[in-house]
Amino acid sequence: MRRAVDIVDGLGVDELMLAAIDATRSTYPHPNPRVGAVIVTPDHTVLSLGVCHGDGLAHAETTALDALSDSSLAKGATAIVTLEPCSHQGRTPPCTDALINAGIAKVVVGAVDPDPRVSGSGIRRLSEAGVEVLTGIANEAVIAADPAYFHHRQFGIPRVTLKMAATLDGQAAALDGTSQWITSAEARDDVHRLRSENDAVLVGAGTVIADDPSLTVRRDGYEGPQPLPIVVVGNREIPRESKVMERDPLMYGLETQGSVDLAEMLKDLGSRGIMSVLVEGGPTLARSFVTSGTVDSFVWYVAAKLAAGTGFPAIAGRFESIAEALDLIVVDVQMVGPDIRVTAVPTEGSA
Numbered sequence: 001m002r003r004a005v006d007i008v009d010g011l012g013v014d015e016l017m018l019a020a021i022d023a024t025r026s027t028y029p030h031p032n033p034r035v036g037a038v039i040v041t042p043d044h045t046v047l048s049l050g051v052c053h054g055d056g057l058a059h060a061e062t063t064a065l066d067a068l069s070d071s072s073l074a075k076g077a078t079a080i081v082t083l084e085p086c087s088h089q090g091r092t093p094p095c096t097d098a099l100i101n102a103g104i105a106k107v108v109v110g111a112v113d114p115d116p117r118v119s120g121s122g123i124r125r126l127s128e129a130g131v132e133v134l135t136g137i138a139n140e141a142v143i144a145a146d147p148a149y150f151h152h153r154q155f156g157i158p159r160v161t162l163k164m165a166a167t168l169d170g171q172a173a174a175l176d177g178t179s180q181w182i183t184s185a186e187a188r189d190d191v192h193r194l195r196s197e198n199d200a201v202l203v204g205a206g207t208v209i210a211d212d213p214s215l216t217v218r219r220d221g222y223e224g225p226q227p228l229p230i231v232v233v234g235n236r237e238i239p240r241e242s243k244v245m246e247r248d249p250l251m252y253g254l255e256t257q258g259s260v261d262l263a264e265m266l267k268d269l270g271s272r273g274i275m276s277v278l279v280e281g282g283p284t285l286a287r288s289f290v291t292s293g294t295v296d297s298f299v300w301y302v303a304a305k306l307a308a309g310t311g312f313p314a315i316a317g318r319f320e321s322i323a324e325a326l327d328l329i330v331v332d333v334q335m336v337g338p339d340i341r342v343t344a345v346p347t348e349g350s351a
Protein backbone atom coordinates (compact mmCIF):
# COMPACT_ATOMS: atom_id res chain seq x y z
CA MET A 1 0.00 0.00 0.00
CA ARG A 2 1.11 3.53 -0.71
CA ARG A 3 2.79 5.16 2.28
CA ALA A 4 0.58 7.58 4.17
CA VAL A 5 1.44 11.21 3.42
CA ASP A 6 2.67 13.11 6.48
CA ILE A 7 0.94 16.45 6.71
CA VAL A 8 3.79 18.91 7.03
CA ASP A 9 4.07 22.58 6.13
CA GLY A 10 4.82 23.57 2.56
CA LEU A 11 3.30 20.59 0.70
CA GLY A 12 1.76 21.22 -2.74
CA VAL A 13 -1.99 20.89 -3.31
CA ASP A 14 -1.68 17.36 -4.72
CA GLU A 15 0.21 16.12 -1.68
CA LEU A 16 -2.19 17.89 0.66
CA MET A 17 -5.09 16.20 -1.14
CA LEU A 18 -3.41 12.79 -0.76
CA ALA A 19 -2.90 13.54 2.94
CA ALA A 20 -6.60 14.43 3.27
CA ILE A 21 -7.47 11.12 1.55
CA ASP A 22 -5.14 9.18 3.87
CA ALA A 23 -6.86 10.71 6.88
CA THR A 24 -10.17 9.14 5.77
CA ARG A 25 -8.90 5.56 5.46
CA SER A 26 -9.87 4.53 8.96
CA THR A 27 -13.36 6.03 8.75
CA TYR A 28 -16.57 4.03 8.10
CA PRO A 29 -19.16 6.68 7.24
CA HIS A 30 -21.31 4.73 4.71
CA PRO A 31 -23.85 5.51 3.38
CA ASN A 32 -22.10 8.87 3.69
CA PRO A 33 -18.87 9.30 1.70
CA ARG A 34 -15.36 9.26 3.09
CA VAL A 35 -14.34 12.94 3.22
CA GLY A 36 -11.21 14.66 4.50
CA ALA A 37 -10.36 18.38 4.68
CA VAL A 38 -7.12 20.19 5.44
CA ILE A 39 -7.02 23.94 6.13
CA VAL A 40 -3.77 25.73 5.30
CA THR A 41 -2.50 29.31 5.11
CA PRO A 42 -1.86 30.79 1.61
CA ASP A 43 1.77 29.63 1.90
CA HIS A 44 0.56 26.14 2.94
CA THR A 45 1.31 26.13 6.64
CA VAL A 46 -1.04 23.47 8.03
CA LEU A 47 -3.73 24.87 10.35
CA SER A 48 -6.09 21.93 10.87
CA LEU A 49 -7.46 18.63 9.61
CA GLY A 50 -10.95 17.19 9.72
CA VAL A 51 -12.68 14.00 8.57
CA CYS A 52 -16.31 12.92 8.57
CA HIS A 53 -16.33 10.08 11.10
CA GLY A 54 -19.72 8.58 10.51
CA ASP A 55 -23.12 8.76 8.90
CA GLY A 56 -25.09 11.72 10.22
CA LEU A 57 -22.06 13.17 12.02
CA ALA A 58 -20.34 16.52 11.37
CA HIS A 59 -18.86 16.85 7.90
CA ALA A 60 -15.12 17.07 7.25
CA GLU A 61 -15.11 20.80 6.50
CA THR A 62 -16.91 21.85 9.67
CA THR A 63 -14.76 19.44 11.69
CA ALA A 64 -11.62 21.07 10.24
CA LEU A 65 -12.99 24.60 10.89
CA ASP A 66 -13.82 23.63 14.48
CA ALA A 67 -10.32 22.21 14.91
CA LEU A 68 -8.63 25.58 14.23
CA SER A 69 -6.85 26.86 17.32
CA ASP A 70 -8.43 30.27 16.63
CA SER A 71 -11.44 30.70 14.32
CA SER A 72 -9.98 33.92 12.87
CA LEU A 73 -7.24 31.81 11.25
CA ALA A 74 -9.82 30.76 8.61
CA LYS A 75 -9.85 34.27 7.14
CA GLY A 76 -8.01 34.18 3.82
CA ALA A 77 -7.07 30.51 4.32
CA THR A 78 -7.31 27.64 1.81
CA ALA A 79 -9.40 24.49 2.39
CA ILE A 80 -8.32 21.32 0.60
CA VAL A 81 -11.32 18.99 0.52
CA THR A 82 -11.49 15.51 -1.03
CA LEU A 83 -15.16 15.91 -2.02
CA GLU A 84 -17.07 18.94 -3.26
CA PRO A 85 -18.51 20.70 -0.18
CA CYS A 86 -22.24 20.13 0.22
CA SER A 87 -24.56 23.04 -0.40
CA HIS A 88 -27.75 21.50 0.95
CA GLN A 89 -29.30 21.27 4.36
CA GLY A 90 -29.08 17.58 5.17
CA ARG A 91 -28.83 16.31 8.70
CA THR A 92 -26.04 18.89 8.97
CA PRO A 93 -26.02 22.48 7.60
CA PRO A 94 -24.33 23.21 4.24
CA CYS A 95 -20.52 23.13 4.36
CA THR A 96 -20.31 25.78 1.62
CA ASP A 97 -21.90 28.32 3.97
CA ALA A 98 -19.67 27.30 6.87
CA LEU A 99 -16.58 27.87 4.68
CA ILE A 100 -17.87 31.17 3.28
CA ASN A 101 -18.91 32.50 6.71
CA ALA A 102 -15.55 31.53 8.19
CA GLY A 103 -13.78 33.65 5.55
CA ILE A 104 -12.06 30.84 3.60
CA ALA A 105 -10.64 32.44 0.42
CA LYS A 106 -9.86 29.35 -1.64
CA VAL A 107 -11.26 25.80 -1.82
CA VAL A 108 -9.41 22.97 -3.58
CA VAL A 109 -11.78 20.12 -4.48
CA GLY A 110 -10.78 16.50 -5.23
CA ALA A 111 -13.95 15.06 -6.77
CA VAL A 112 -17.34 16.52 -7.63
CA ASP A 113 -20.00 15.02 -5.33
CA PRO A 114 -22.18 12.71 -7.49
CA ASP A 115 -25.01 13.03 -4.96
CA PRO A 116 -27.85 14.67 -6.94
CA ARG A 117 -28.43 17.09 -4.05
CA VAL A 118 -24.92 18.50 -4.59
CA SER A 119 -23.45 17.59 -8.00
CA GLY A 120 -21.78 20.91 -8.87
CA SER A 121 -24.02 23.20 -6.84
CA GLY A 122 -21.50 23.33 -3.99
CA ILE A 123 -18.79 24.56 -6.35
CA ARG A 124 -21.21 27.09 -7.87
CA ARG A 125 -22.27 28.42 -4.49
CA LEU A 126 -18.64 28.94 -3.42
CA SER A 127 -17.71 30.69 -6.69
CA GLU A 128 -20.75 32.97 -6.50
CA ALA A 129 -19.69 34.02 -3.02
CA GLY A 130 -16.29 35.05 -4.38
CA VAL A 131 -14.34 32.02 -3.13
CA GLU A 132 -11.64 30.83 -5.54
CA VAL A 133 -12.30 27.17 -6.43
CA LEU A 134 -9.84 24.72 -7.92
CA THR A 135 -11.33 21.34 -8.93
CA GLY A 136 -10.23 17.87 -10.01
CA ILE A 137 -7.10 17.65 -7.86
CA ALA A 138 -6.14 13.96 -7.36
CA ASN A 139 -9.66 13.13 -8.58
CA GLU A 140 -8.85 9.46 -9.34
CA ALA A 141 -7.21 8.91 -5.96
CA VAL A 142 -10.30 10.30 -4.22
CA ILE A 143 -12.58 7.91 -6.13
CA ALA A 144 -10.22 4.98 -5.54
CA ALA A 145 -10.36 5.62 -1.79
CA ASP A 146 -14.15 5.18 -1.73
CA PRO A 147 -15.25 3.61 -5.03
CA ALA A 148 -18.48 2.29 -3.54
CA TYR A 149 -19.78 5.78 -2.72
CA PHE A 150 -19.29 7.03 -6.27
CA HIS A 151 -20.75 3.82 -7.74
CA HIS A 152 -23.79 3.88 -5.49
CA ARG A 153 -24.61 7.54 -6.10
CA GLN A 154 -24.14 7.15 -9.84
CA PHE A 155 -26.05 3.90 -10.41
CA GLY A 156 -28.24 3.58 -7.31
CA ILE A 157 -26.97 0.05 -6.63
CA PRO A 158 -24.05 -1.29 -4.58
CA ARG A 159 -20.64 -1.97 -6.04
CA VAL A 160 -20.30 -5.76 -6.26
CA THR A 161 -17.04 -7.56 -5.55
CA LEU A 162 -16.92 -11.30 -6.24
CA LYS A 163 -14.38 -13.08 -4.09
CA MET A 164 -13.23 -16.56 -4.94
CA ALA A 165 -10.60 -18.92 -3.60
CA ALA A 166 -9.37 -21.75 -5.78
CA THR A 167 -6.42 -23.97 -6.41
CA LEU A 168 -3.91 -22.98 -9.08
CA ASP A 169 -5.92 -25.18 -11.45
CA GLY A 170 -9.21 -23.46 -10.65
CA GLN A 171 -10.89 -25.85 -8.19
CA ALA A 172 -12.90 -24.31 -5.37
CA ALA A 173 -13.73 -27.52 -3.52
CA ALA A 174 -13.03 -31.22 -3.62
CA LEU A 175 -15.71 -33.73 -4.60
CA ASP A 176 -16.37 -34.53 -0.92
CA GLY A 177 -17.22 -30.82 -0.44
CA THR A 178 -14.10 -29.97 1.54
CA SER A 179 -12.94 -26.47 0.70
CA GLN A 180 -12.14 -24.69 3.92
CA TRP A 181 -8.36 -25.07 3.79
CA ILE A 182 -7.65 -24.38 0.13
CA THR A 183 -5.97 -21.04 0.85
CA SER A 184 -3.54 -20.16 3.63
CA ALA A 185 -4.29 -18.46 6.96
CA GLU A 186 -2.82 -15.25 5.50
CA ALA A 187 -5.26 -15.33 2.58
CA ARG A 188 -8.17 -16.02 4.91
CA ASP A 189 -7.15 -13.04 7.03
CA ASP A 190 -7.05 -10.96 3.87
CA VAL A 191 -10.65 -12.00 3.19
CA HIS A 192 -11.58 -10.55 6.57
CA ARG A 193 -9.94 -7.29 5.51
CA LEU A 194 -12.05 -7.44 2.34
CA ARG A 195 -15.19 -8.01 4.44
CA SER A 196 -14.29 -4.99 6.56
CA GLU A 197 -14.20 -2.86 3.40
CA ASN A 198 -17.71 -3.83 2.36
CA ASP A 199 -21.09 -2.82 3.73
CA ALA A 200 -22.50 -6.30 3.21
CA VAL A 201 -21.31 -9.88 2.68
CA LEU A 202 -23.52 -12.12 0.55
CA VAL A 203 -23.67 -15.91 0.28
CA GLY A 204 -26.09 -18.47 -1.08
CA ALA A 205 -28.04 -21.04 0.91
CA GLY A 206 -25.61 -23.76 -0.19
CA THR A 207 -22.69 -22.03 1.54
CA VAL A 208 -24.70 -21.53 4.74
CA ILE A 209 -25.65 -25.21 4.79
CA ALA A 210 -22.18 -26.50 3.90
CA ASP A 211 -19.89 -24.13 5.84
CA ASP A 212 -22.10 -22.43 8.46
CA PRO A 213 -20.17 -19.13 8.16
CA SER A 214 -20.82 -16.22 10.53
CA LEU A 215 -19.72 -13.70 7.83
CA THR A 216 -18.17 -11.40 10.46
CA VAL A 217 -14.86 -9.55 10.36
CA ARG A 218 -12.47 -11.24 12.79
CA ARG A 219 -9.11 -9.46 12.71
CA ASP A 220 -6.73 -8.35 15.44
CA GLY A 221 -7.39 -4.74 16.37
CA TYR A 222 -10.44 -4.35 14.10
CA GLU A 223 -13.00 -2.03 15.69
CA GLY A 224 -15.04 -0.95 12.65
CA PRO A 225 -18.62 -1.99 11.90
CA GLN A 226 -19.57 -5.54 10.96
CA PRO A 227 -20.88 -6.02 7.41
CA LEU A 228 -24.55 -6.83 7.00
CA PRO A 229 -25.06 -10.53 6.19
CA ILE A 230 -27.17 -11.31 3.12
CA VAL A 231 -28.32 -14.79 2.16
CA VAL A 232 -29.72 -15.64 -1.26
CA VAL A 233 -31.91 -18.44 0.01
CA GLY A 234 -33.55 -19.43 -3.23
CA ASN A 235 -35.91 -22.26 -2.40
CA ARG A 236 -33.70 -23.94 0.18
CA GLU A 237 -34.28 -24.24 3.90
CA ILE A 238 -31.65 -22.57 6.06
CA PRO A 239 -31.15 -24.38 9.38
CA ARG A 240 -32.44 -22.05 12.08
CA GLU A 241 -29.38 -22.72 14.25
CA SER A 242 -26.98 -21.46 11.53
CA LYS A 243 -24.51 -18.89 12.86
CA VAL A 244 -25.54 -16.29 10.30
CA MET A 245 -29.17 -16.47 11.48
CA GLU A 246 -28.10 -14.99 14.82
CA ARG A 247 -27.08 -11.88 12.92
CA ASP A 248 -30.52 -11.21 11.44
CA PRO A 249 -29.49 -11.47 7.78
CA LEU A 250 -31.32 -9.98 4.83
CA MET A 251 -32.75 -12.93 2.91
CA TYR A 252 -33.81 -13.00 -0.72
CA GLY A 253 -35.87 -15.61 -2.50
CA LEU A 254 -38.46 -16.56 0.08
CA GLU A 255 -41.48 -14.74 -1.33
CA THR A 256 -40.52 -15.46 -4.91
CA GLN A 257 -40.52 -19.25 -4.55
CA GLY A 258 -36.83 -19.43 -5.06
CA SER A 259 -36.12 -17.29 -8.06
CA VAL A 260 -34.01 -14.25 -7.30
CA ASP A 261 -33.50 -11.53 -9.88
CA LEU A 262 -30.04 -10.28 -8.94
CA ALA A 263 -30.51 -6.90 -10.65
CA GLU A 264 -33.72 -6.34 -8.66
CA MET A 265 -32.02 -7.48 -5.48
CA LEU A 266 -29.20 -4.97 -6.04
CA LYS A 267 -31.72 -2.18 -6.58
CA ASP A 268 -33.35 -3.09 -3.29
CA LEU A 269 -29.97 -3.11 -1.53
CA GLY A 270 -29.11 0.25 -3.08
CA SER A 271 -32.35 1.76 -1.82
CA ARG A 272 -31.42 0.52 1.65
CA GLY A 273 -28.20 2.54 1.47
CA ILE A 274 -25.93 -0.47 1.00
CA MET A 275 -23.10 0.81 -1.17
CA SER A 276 -20.86 -2.26 -1.47
CA VAL A 277 -21.42 -6.02 -1.40
CA LEU A 278 -18.84 -8.76 -1.17
CA VAL A 279 -20.14 -11.94 -2.78
CA GLU A 280 -18.59 -14.96 -1.06
CA GLY A 281 -20.88 -17.55 -2.48
CA GLY A 282 -20.09 -20.88 -3.95
CA PRO A 283 -19.72 -21.81 -7.62
CA THR A 284 -23.43 -21.64 -8.46
CA LEU A 285 -23.99 -18.19 -7.00
CA ALA A 286 -20.75 -17.00 -8.61
CA ARG A 287 -22.07 -18.20 -11.95
CA SER A 288 -25.35 -16.30 -11.48
CA PHE A 289 -23.53 -13.08 -10.63
CA VAL A 290 -21.10 -13.38 -13.53
CA THR A 291 -23.74 -14.23 -16.14
CA SER A 292 -26.02 -11.43 -14.94
CA GLY A 293 -23.21 -8.95 -15.57
CA THR A 294 -23.48 -7.49 -12.08
CA VAL A 295 -19.86 -7.96 -10.90
CA ASP A 296 -17.78 -4.78 -10.73
CA SER A 297 -14.60 -6.30 -9.32
CA PHE A 298 -13.17 -9.81 -8.99
CA VAL A 299 -10.86 -10.71 -6.12
CA TRP A 300 -9.34 -14.10 -6.78
CA TYR A 301 -7.21 -15.96 -4.27
CA VAL A 302 -5.11 -18.48 -6.13
CA ALA A 303 -3.83 -21.04 -3.66
CA ALA A 304 -0.37 -22.55 -3.91
CA LYS A 305 -2.07 -25.91 -4.31
CA LEU A 306 -2.84 -28.13 -7.23
CA ALA A 307 -6.05 -30.16 -7.21
CA ALA A 308 -4.78 -32.15 -10.17
CA GLY A 309 -8.31 -33.15 -11.06
CA THR A 310 -11.82 -31.82 -11.30
CA GLY A 311 -13.79 -31.30 -8.11
CA PHE A 312 -16.02 -28.24 -8.00
CA PRO A 313 -14.60 -25.56 -10.30
CA ALA A 314 -14.64 -22.00 -8.93
CA ILE A 315 -17.55 -21.14 -11.19
CA ALA A 316 -20.22 -23.68 -12.03
CA GLY A 317 -21.66 -24.28 -15.47
CA ARG A 318 -20.22 -25.12 -18.81
CA PHE A 319 -17.71 -23.20 -20.86
CA GLU A 320 -18.94 -23.93 -24.37
CA SER A 321 -17.02 -21.48 -26.49
CA ILE A 322 -14.25 -18.92 -26.13
CA ALA A 323 -16.67 -16.18 -27.14
CA GLU A 324 -18.45 -16.69 -23.79
CA ALA A 325 -15.35 -15.77 -21.76
CA LEU A 326 -15.45 -12.44 -19.96
CA ASP A 327 -12.55 -10.13 -20.81
CA LEU A 328 -10.91 -8.70 -17.72
CA ILE A 329 -8.35 -6.07 -16.86
CA VAL A 330 -6.06 -7.21 -14.07
CA VAL A 331 -5.56 -4.19 -11.82
CA ASP A 332 -3.50 -5.73 -9.03
CA VAL A 333 -1.50 -8.87 -8.23
CA GLN A 334 -0.13 -9.52 -4.73
CA MET A 335 1.40 -12.41 -2.85
CA VAL A 336 -0.64 -13.07 0.30
CA GLY A 337 1.44 -15.44 2.37
CA PRO A 338 2.13 -18.40 0.06
CA ASP A 339 -0.90 -17.62 -2.14
CA ILE A 340 -1.63 -15.04 -4.85
CA ARG A 341 -4.38 -12.43 -4.86
CA VAL A 342 -5.50 -11.17 -8.25
CA THR A 343 -7.86 -8.20 -8.53
CA ALA A 344 -9.51 -7.70 -11.91
CA VAL A 345 -12.36 -5.67 -13.38
CA PRO A 346 -14.47 -6.42 -16.45
CA THR A 347 -13.42 -4.51 -19.54
CA GLU A 348 -15.71 -1.65 -20.52
CA GLY A 349 -18.90 -3.03 -22.03
CA SER A 350 -18.26 -6.66 -21.13
CA ALA A 351 -20.11 -6.61 -17.80
Ligand code: AOF
Residues within 6 Å of the ligand: 031, 032, 033, 034, 035, 036, 051, 052, 055, 056, 057, 058, 059, 060, 061, 083, 084, 085, 086, 089, 090, 091, 092, 093, 095, 113, 115, 118
Ligand atom coordinates in the same frame (compact mmCIF):
# COMPACT_ATOMS: atom_id res chain seq x y z
C1 AOF B 1 -19.38 17.31 2.60
N1 AOF B 1 -18.52 16.94 3.56
O1 AOF B 1 -17.75 15.52 5.09
C2 AOF B 1 -19.56 14.84 3.79
C3 AOF B 1 -20.45 15.21 2.74
O2 AOF B 1 -27.12 13.91 5.84
P1 AOF B 1 -25.89 14.73 5.77
O3 AOF B 1 -26.08 16.16 6.20
O4 AOF B 1 -24.70 14.10 6.47
O5 AOF B 1 -25.50 14.83 4.20
C4 AOF B 1 -25.07 13.70 3.52
C5 AOF B 1 -24.61 14.07 2.14
O6 AOF B 1 -23.62 15.11 2.22
C6 AOF B 1 -23.91 12.91 1.43
O7 AOF B 1 -24.78 12.14 0.67
C7 AOF B 1 -22.92 13.66 0.55
O8 AOF B 1 -23.53 14.18 -0.61
C8 AOF B 1 -22.52 14.80 1.44
N2 AOF B 1 -21.42 14.39 2.34
N3 AOF B 1 -20.30 16.43 2.15
O9 AOF B 1 -19.35 18.45 2.14
C9 AOF B 1 -18.56 15.76 4.18
N4 AOF B 1 -19.67 13.65 4.41
Ligand code: ZN
Residues within 6 Å of the ligand: 059, 060, 061, 085, 086, 087, 093, 094, 095, 096
Ligand atom coordinates in the same frame (compact mmCIF):
# COMPACT_ATOMS: atom_id res chain seq x y z
ZN1 ZN C 1 -21.06 19.06 4.00
